[in-house]
Amino acid sequence: xxxxxxxxxxxxxxxxxxxxxxxxxxxxxxxxxxxxxxxxxxxxxxxxxxxxxxxxxxxxxxxxxxxxxxxxxxxxxxxxxxxxxxxxxxxxxxxxxxxxxxxxxxxxxxxxxxxxxxxxxxxxxxxxxxxxxxxxxx
Amino acid sequence: xxxxxxxxxxxxxxxxxxxxxxxxxxxxxxxxxxxxxxxxxxxxxxxxxxxxxxxxxxxxxxxxxxxxxxxxxxxxxxxxxxxxxxxxxxxxxxxxxxxxxxxxxxxxxxxxxxxxxxxxxxxxxxxxxxxxxxxxxxxxxxxxxxxxxxxxxxxxxxxxxxxxxxxxxxxxxxxxxxxxxxxxxxxxxxxxxxxxxxxxxxxxxxxxxxxxxxxxxxxxxxxxxxxxxxxxxxxxxxxxxxxxxxxxxxxxxxxxxxxxxxxxxxxxxxxxxxxxxxxxxxxxxxxxxxxxxxxxxxxxxxxxxxxxxxxxxxxxxxxxxxxxxxxxxxxxxxxxxxxxxxxxxxxxxxxxxxxxxxxxxxxxxxxxxxxxxxxxxxxxxxxxxxxxxxxxxxxxxxxxxx
Numbered sequence: 065x066x067x068x069x070x071x072x073x074x075x076x077x078x079x080x081x082x083x084x085x086x087x088x089x090x091x092x093x094x095x096x097x098x099x100x101x102x103x104x105x106x107x108x109x110x111x112x113x114x115x116x117x118x119x120x121x122x123x124x125x126x127x128x129x130x131x132x133x134x135x136x137x138x139x140x141x142x143x144x145x146x147x148x149x150x151x152x153x154x155x156x157x158x159x160x161x162x163x164x165x166x167x168x169x170x171x172x173x174x175x176x177x178x179x180x181x182x183x184x185x186x187x188x189x190x191x192x193x194x195x196x197x198x199x200x201x202x
Numbered sequence: 203x204x205x206x207x208x209x210x211x212x213x214x215x216x217x218x219x220x221x222x223x224x225x226x227x228x229x230x231x232x233x234x235x236x237x238x239x240x241x242x243x244x245x246x247x248x249x250x251x252x253x254x255x256x257x258x259x260x261x262x263x264x265x266x267x268x269x270x271x272x273x274x275x276x277x278x279x280x281x282x283x284x285x286x287x288x289x290x291x292x293x294x295x296x297x298x299x300x301x302x303x304x305x306x307x308x309x310x311x312x313x314x315x316x317x318x319x320x321x322x323x324x325x326x327x328x329x330x331x332x333x334x335x336x337x338x339x340x341x342x343x344x345x346x347x348x349x350x351x352x353x354x355x356x357x358x359x360x361x362x363x364x365x366x367x368x369x370x371x372x373x374x375x376x377x378x379x380x381x382x383x384x385x386x387x388x389x390x391x392x393x394x395x396x397x398x399x400x401x402x403x404x405x406x407x408x409x410x411x412x413x414x415x416x417x418x419x420x421x422x423x424x425x426x427x428x429x430x431x432x433x434x435x436x437x438x439x440x441x442x443x444x445x446x447x448x449x450x451x452x453x454x455x456x457x458x459x460x461x462x463x464x465x466x467x468x469x470x471x472x473x474x475x476x477x478x479x480x481x482x483x484x485x486x487x488x489x490x491x492x493x494x495x496x497x498x499x500x501x502x503x504x505x506x507x508x509x510x511x512x513x514x515x516x517x518x519x520x521x522x523x524x525x526x527x528x529x530x531x532x533x534x535x536x537x538x539x540x541x542x543x544x545x546x547x548x549x550x551x552x553x554x555x556x557x558x559x560x561x562x563x564x565x566x567x568x569x570x571x572x573x574x575x576x577x578x579x580x581x582x583x584x585x586x587x588x589x590x591x592x593x594x595x596x597x598x599x600x601x602x603x604x
Contacts, residue, residue: 085334097327097391100392100395104396160339
């Protein structure tokens with residue numbers, strides 16, 4: 065189970081880092097690049113490493129979901145519609161760096177759903193890891 | 203029967219005898235176990251270290267695995283350098299050239315190999331981060347307008363479609379090679395970490411072995427068993443001394459026998475590579491190879507002449523490879539043209555594109571160079587062997603005179 069969650073976390077970080085380029089994805093990419101160091105160390109270090117890794121991933125993905133969610137709620141309002149109406153406006157470009165994807169394109173919809181799935185998996189991995197940890201120490 | 207046994211058990215002598223017998227056997231078993239433990243704790247031989255190094259791999263294919271591990275690493279370094287030729291990738295290309303030359307000159311890597319691997323790790327992660335950061339539209343916008351030439355020479359390309367950047371999308375190249383390149387660098391990064399870990403472990407084990415005074419005589423053999431001079435094992439051949447028997451020949455693998463036979467004819471391979479190079483990439487620059495290959499082939503002592511000239515062939519091959527790499531550096535006609543009397547010495551790319559043909563061209567030439575380096579390696583090995591034999595005879599001569 066521990067190995068499985070590790071692999072899931074690694075794959076999620078890789079996909080999360082590659083699917084869309086924004087400020088959150090670079091955190092995923094950096095976390096992914098640190099993974100090989102864990103595999104060459106002892107089990108105790110590895111366990112601790114993956115715990116910290118999943119914790120950072122969880123914080124990042126939660127922040128990402130909150131920002132994306134609030135932005136989409138904002139885009140539904142009258143004021144938001146004006147802001148997001150022009151795709152290449154400076155406002156939208158800035159927001160794109162924070163992971164905002166406009167709903168205009170089908171590919172973007174798919175990407176957004178994928179990102180959502182990845183984040184949910186990361187959260188699930190984190191929860192299962194915590195359970196394992198509690199189980200180990202008890 | 204049962205009564206007889208009962209009687210026997212009642213007998214005190216029977217009890218004493220049986221208890222003594224169990225005591226003696228128990229002691230003997232204990233001594234045997236202790237001696238076994240001591241012998242296992244004793245000096246770990248080079249064979250045990252070598253064979254324990256990859257316990258998960260079957261013994262039959264273990265040497266081949268170690269041999270191919272080095273080759274895979276070299277192929278990856280070369281691929282990182284040649285998939286998308288650029289100034290940033292040139293480092294990998296130069297490292298691969300340096301490693302092969304160092305190997306051909308018969309030098310042992312030792313601690314230096316660890317530094318190279320560590321350097322590759324740091325460089326590959328930095329390279330990956332540069333490629334990744336360049337994908338941000340604001341960074342792309344920042345660099346694209348003022349420094350288009352520099353960005354092109356650095357081999358940075360936008361891998362993501364950005365509808366807001368017209369300039370960037372014009373310069374986008376949709377060839378699959380540019381998408382593969384970051385993944386190859388990532389694989390190299392992973393493998394270098396694994397390689398560093400394994401090599402460091404191997405060095406530590408060797409250090410512990412050399413601490414024991416009994417094994418000082420095996421210092422030389424420890425060098426020959428070094429992972430990165432593993433091709434020597436194909437040239438050493440099976441020894442008559444059972445204590446120093448070669449693990450390669452214990453495997454009785456047909457592939458090992460085949461490789462050792464091919465490597466024994468390294469000078470022939472060099473001549474063939476020279477002929478092939480001049481035929482596949484015919485130009486004025488490769489013409490000397492054709493002439494020299496035919497000339498050496500006609501000479502009576504082909505092996506001697508091939509070994510004698512091998513260093514010059516290798517230097518020339520390196521010059522050709524570097525020229526080829528500069529040619530593949532995506533230089534455009536206006537920026538760079540080296541002409542004397544309207545003769546273009548260094549070709550420039552008329553098309554702004556990257557394709558797998560560049561990589562294949564670079565790789566085929568690199569393979570030809572490796573074949574040329576084989577004869578240089580054989581020459582250095584034979585010279586070292588000759589020197590060793592001469593010093594042995596001299597020692598024997600002086601000891602007899604005394």
